[in-house]
Amino acid sequence: MSIVYVEVENQIELISVVIDTPQTSPYLTKGHKVNVLFKEMEVAISTQKELDVSIENKISGSIANIEIGALMSRLILETNFGEVVAIISTMSVKQLGLVVKMKVKIMVKLNEIILAP
Numbered sequence: 001m002s003i004v005y006v007e008v009e010n011q012i013e014l015i016s017v018v019i020d021t022p023q024t025s026p027y028l029t030k031g032h033k034v035n036v037l038f039k040e041m042e043v044a045i046s047t048q049k050e051l052d053v054s055i056e057n058k059i060s061g062s063i064a065n066i067e068i069g070a071l072m073s074r075l076i077l078e079t080n081f082g083e084v085v086a087i088i089s090t091m092s093v094k095q096l097g098l099v100v101k102m103k104v105k106i107m108v109k110l111n112e113i114i115l116a117p
Contacts, residue, residue, distance in 0.1 A: 004028055004115060006036060008081040015056045016113035027117035035116045042112040043086035045075065046105040047096050055107040059084070063102050066093065077106055 002021050006014040014036055022028045044055065051058065061084060065076040073093045077084040084106055098104070 002028060003110070006034060006115070013059065013081060014108075014113060015110045016115050017110050018115055025117075028115070032117070037114040037116065038108050038112050040074070040085045040087040042108055043084065043088070044107040045077075045086055045088055045092070045096065045098070046107065047098070047102070048105065049103075051105060051107075053107070056110045057108045057113065059106040059108075061104055061106050063098060063100050063104060066098060066100060068093065077104065079106065 002018050004016045004018055005012045006016065008014075016036075018025075018028065020028060026032070027034060059079050061077040061079040063075055064078045064083070067074040068090055071090055072087050073090045075086045075088065075093075075098070077086060086106065092098075
């Protein structure tokens with residue numbers, strides 16, 4: 001098992017835990033490009049800038065679009081490394097007062113991030 005730090009533009013942006021090691025999967029070594037994947041349902045959103053939570057991956061972003069559904073809503077979030085899609089409850093969208101252009105903190109647990117060559 002390994003903890004892998006993914007850099008975007010020379011800055012560590014994401015952390016993932018994977019079963020492989022750099023010895024068994026050479027794409028995990030420094031300098032190799034990887035694809036980062038996670039389910040839209042595994043994304044948490046906060047309107048607070050600083051949080052004391054056990055979620056390792058905290059990404060700053062802003063809401064580009066919100067598609068409100070009866071139970072669930074789909075958010076398109078702009079970050080410094082591209083778009084992130086989140087699906088959260090419509091109740092949470094309303095409780096947090098989420099609106100387009102709002103600054104948010106996007107969070108994904110490290111065990112939910114999949115790395116692929």
